[in-house]
Amino acid sequence: MFLRQTVAPASEPISLSEAKAHLRVDISDDDTLITALITAARQFAETECTRALITQQWQLVLDAFPGPSLLGVPYGVPYSIPGHAILLDRPPVQSVESIQYQDMAGDWQTMPSTDYVAELQSAPARITPGFGKIWPITLPQIGAVKVNFTAGYGNAAAVPQGIKAWMLIRIATLYENREEVATMNRGKLEPLPYVDRLLDAYRVPML
Structure with missing residues (x-):
């Protein structure tokens, strides 16, 4: 069995302006980077849930x-x-x-x-x-x-809010931490345990 995407989604569940508002970024210098992070977060969410988001x-x-x-x-x-x-x-x-x-x-x-x-x-x-x-x-x-x-759910408005909330958090993490490792200047880093639980309702069961 082989599954391949033949037509990619024409848009993303999160717009550039939505992502920048969440990141509190006002300048346009990082627009290309943030746009790439939106796509990466969507692909990550689709892989985690084994779902398609945008058509x-x-x-x-x-x-x-x-x-x-x-x-x-x-x-x-x-x-x-x-x-x-x-x-x-x-x-x-x-x-x-x-x-x-x-x-x-x-x-x-x-x-x-x-x-x-x-x-x-x-x-x-x-x-x-x-x-x-x-x-x-x-x-x-x-x-x-x-x-x-x-x-896919259709357009961005049809994508569940839980998935979009997870994407925004993931985008922020990728934006703030641009390397594989983090330098701990202010103590130990702790993951937020609730973040990945946002996707639990949308994960397709393994058969």
């Missing part, structure tokens, strides 16, 4: 469609994960654009959207064949299945 596009590459197995409800997950389900690990998923596969002749085919069901509210999102349908037979070759989908 972006992804492609999941599989070697084959998942095989059948008994339905089950994993511990700590309030819904079933059928063995033949494709899981999309960058919630919230807005839409599934296409499911493509290589047939036995080696030609790429697009699966009709009426042949599968996409349940996009869960995290991760799930896709299974529709009732009475099965996954197509694919060429026994790596990378034979590609799922293209759009993910």
Whole structure:
């Protein structure tokens, strides 16, 4: 399985003016640096939560469609994960654009959207064949299945405040500490224990 971003988000959850207000920076000298830190903080938050924030596009590459197995409800997950389900690990998923596969002749085919069901509210999102349908037979070759989908909360206003608050704190930390180590001039440095807890409600459970 390989997941790659095909279209990056067109904007960030935190604007430059919001970040500068949090940092109490009035000059424009560091605008380029702060802009880069906003992107770094967003990417860090997305990695920590296994989520997409601003609208972006992804492609999941599989070697084959998942095989059948008994339905089950994993511990700590309030819904079933059928063995033949494709899981999309960058919630919230807005839409599934296409499911493509290589047939036995080696030609790429697009699966009709009426042949599968996409349940996009869960995290991760799930896709299974529709009732009475099965996954197509694919060429026994790596990378034979590609799922293209759009993910993210939408624009900056739709991103949860807990994530944006964490990003602002992370941006401030990166701005004030620009090296790998810190020189302790005024005593011991202590991390604030609540900071990373801001992301707890948004972390996608590991299955």
